[in-house]
Amino acid sequence: MEIISDFHIHSKYSRACSKQTSIENLEKYARIKGITLLGTGDFQHPLWNKEIKEKLTETEDGILKTKTGFSFILSTELSLMYTQDGKGRRIHFVLLAPKLSVVDQIIATLRKRGRLDYDGRPIFGFSAIELVDMMKEISSKIEIIPAHIWTPWFGVLGSKSGFDSIEECFKEKTKYIHAVETGLSSDPPLNWRLKALDKFNLVSFSDAHSFWPWRIGREATVFDTELKYDAILNAIRTGKGLVKTIETDPSYGKYHFDGHRNCNISFSPEETKKYNGICPKCGKPLTIGVLYRVNQLADRPLGEKSQNAKEFIDLIPLSEIISLHYGVKQLYSQRVWGIFNQLIAKFGTEFNVLLNAPKEEISELLGEKFAELIMKNREGKIKVKPGYDGVYGEPLFKEKQNNGDHSELRKKYNFDFERKQKSLDQF
Numbered sequence: 001m002e003i004i005s006d007f008h009i010h011s012k013y014s015r016a017c018s019k020q021t022s023i024e025n026l027e028k029y030a031r032i033k034g035i036t037l038l039g040t041g042d043f044q045h046p047l048w049n050k051e052i053k054e055k056l057t058e059t060e061d062g063i064l065k066t067k068t069g070f071s072f073i074l075s076t077e078l079s080l081m082y083t084q085d086g087k088g089r090r091i092h093f094v095l096l097a098p099k100l101s102v103v104d105q106i107i108a109t110l111r112k113r114g115r116l117d118y119d120g121r122p123i124f125g126f127s128a129i130e131l132v133d134m135m136k137e138i139s140s141k142i143e144i145i146p147a148h149i150w151t152p153w154f155g156v157l158g159s160k161s162g163f164d165s166i167e168e169c170f171k172e173k174t175k176y177i178h179a180v181e182t183g184l185s186s187d188p189p190l191n192w193r194l195k196a197l198d199k200f201n202l203v204s205f206s207d208a209h210s211f212w213p214w215r216i217g218r219e220a221t222v223f224d225t226e227l228k229y230d231a232i233l234n235a236i237r238t239g240k241g242l243v244k245t246i247e248t249d250p251s252y253g254k255y256h257f258d259g260h261r262n263c264n265i266s267f268s269p270e271e272t273k274k275y276n277g278i279c280p281k282c283g284k285p286l287t288i289g290v291l292y293r294v295n296q297l298a299d300r301p302l303g304e305k306s307q308n309a310k311e312f313i314d315l316i317p318l319s320e321i322i323s324l325h326y327g328v329k330q331l332y333s334q335r336v337w338g339i340f341n342q343l344i345a346k347f348g349t350e351f352n353v354l355l356n357a358p359k360e361e362i363s364e365l366l367g368e369k370f371a372e373l374i375m376k377n378r379e380g381k382i383k384v385k386p387g388y389d390g391v392y393g394e395p396l397f398k399e400k401q402n403n404g405d406h407s408e409l410r411k412k413y414n415f416d417f418e419r420k421q422k423s424l425d426q427f
Contacts, residue, residue, distance in 0.1 A: 007039035010120055144177060187249075213350055
């Protein structure tokens with residue numbers, strides 16, 4: 001059974017997240033997106049936990065169901081801020097749990113270490129090693145996945161407070177880490193550049209802060225297993241049944257390039273080196289992004305796959321494509337929604353539009369140029385102005401529209417390994 005999953009989401013109780021998020025809205029837009037299995041997110045927050053228990057029914061298979069039969073898996077994200085090896089660390093983790101009784105034990109354990117009611121993504125002062133110990137004491141079926149591993153501020157390999165390897169973070173507990181999350185600003189080819197990551201399966205989830213279709217499922221993992229917690233867990237741990245990931249172009253992520261948001265400075269790794277990592281406008285250190293950091297740690301040229309490489313697809317969300325084609329900046333505008341709904345009415349789900357809908361049928365509905373843009377997206381050929389320092393990347397209708405100051409450099413670094421076969425080893 002093919003299962004399209006997104007396990008990294010947040011409730012309305014997480015900071016900077018939509019207050020309209022509810023089980024009902026998550027189900028509605030997950031179905032529209034084409035997601036089969038959705039994470040609950042924030043399972044330890046008292047109010048969200050109450051809503052989970054009131055609106056979802058637990059099955060013997062460890063899957064929770066809505067009244068209309070949509071499937072959820074118990075998930076959350078934790079933030080750890082601590083000191084290890086003489087350096088301050090700030091790392092995020094996605095947790096999966098097999099049943100509500102295990103979640104109750106997780107809650108009881110975490111309450112001894114801090115508050116759970118102030119944020120859906122709580123912060124604790126213990127280490128990643130302690131996290132593994134605590135969770136394994138509760139259940140061997142709790143899965144711990146380092147989240148968005150390359151992002152500067154909260155990735156386990158991030159430039160600001162991360163480590164240089166997974167082993168450096170977890171020490172002897174590394175054997176309990178089976179998968180890592182690529183994050184919006186990286187994709188499999190970037191992760192394959194580190195031989196040390198070959199032993200970990202790559203998963204991709206959205207880290208969505210709302211239920212809207214341009215956020216939920218923008219990154220996803222596809223399984224071919226039974227719809228059971230144990231089957232999903234086995235696929236994550238062994239790679240068997242983990243078919244592929246759905247990614248956005250890494251440039252779309254908020255931390256792909258280096259830069260300063262307040263100074264409107266966005267640099268490629270080459271430019272950053274030219275300025276010695278210092279912002280030429282304010283004189284402070286630049287926020288070093290994912291691409292630079294990958295280049296820093298890489299020991300394999302771009303283009304070589306890891307030993308356990310899986311298929312992946314790069315896609316820009318449908319709302320972004322509509323916005324791009326019609327020149328409408330607001331994704332939630334009536335015009336974008338109107339066209340989006342036309343496509344969903346015709347083809348069923350967003351993923352079906354993006355991946356399967358025949359070009360001729362799209363053309364009949366919305367014209368040949370729009371159909372060509374969908375095909376371009378399907379082939380991973382849409383250029384993206386890279387994101388930096390918390391600013392999302394921007395899909396571009398024409399390559400000439402790229403930022404004039406750095407257009408050549410951006411073309412150079414906005415790559416796909418199979419299409420361009422360019423190595424970044426010189427940095």
